[in-house]
Amino acid sequence: MFILASLTVLTLIVVILARKSKKILNPMQGMIISMFFGMNTGLTAGVLLGITFQGDLFFSTVLSMAIGMLAGSICGGYFGILSVLEGIMSGLMGGMMGAMLGEMINEEQSVGLIRLFLFLSIITLFLFVLLPYKKNQKIQNKIWLLRPFLLATCITFYFVGGVSFAEKHMSSISMTPSQEHNNHSNNVENKIENNSQVITIKAENTKYSQTKIVVDKNQTITLILENQDNIEHDIEMKIPSHNDTGTKLNHNHGTEENLIHIHAEPKSTEQFTFTPTDSGVYEFICTIRGHKESGMVGQIIVN
């Protein structure tokens, strides 16, 4: 929300600046500003939406392309049709690439990228100040010299204040679910039968905490999926087994014979109890789109 609000405010400032300086900028400079702004706005929105709507790449791509195109075109609107085209196409490209990036990287990595792209978007403001110098020396006066310092100061305050505010807000949000999740996992552990071997796989940053599990044939296993991410994860595998009828849980069931599926919502823990009946090596994966590719795959070896 903070990022989207920043982009909106930034667009407004850019529009005002573009309107003010359309006379002192030649078409080429207008095009460069529109390109720069459209592309970086698209990238910022793209990474943000890509990570927020992970798993729905189509939606995040379309939305970020729209944001990038809108930003590029209204900025270009003051410099003529060429700049509008330049802005639209750059916004489209930035939004598309940003959304793909957001889809593929994890949350921690996205924070850095969003900051970088937002910073670049803000740099657009400096272009309005810097570009006219090169070709049109007449407009150079003392007021223009003051502005970069003023802008730099404002932006520094905005960044330091805004980002730390957003981070505080985010950590206060994520505190609550983890509290609940602790209580929940205690409940889960209470239900586990004494004779079963408990294996806990944590899902964090779109990775399983362990990808190689060795068990014995005919030993009852309680597999726990502890999802610490803000996105859903699951464990699915085909393994010759019989299910323990005593611990049927909601959502965790073999839809077909020997298919085990454990699905855990963000910040929650789910489990499934089963007994492997044949030795061999069996692969388990996360079936959420893109997760297997980013490393959510492992093996259960039954001796």
Ligand SMILES: [Cu+2]
């Ligand atoms: Cu997953």
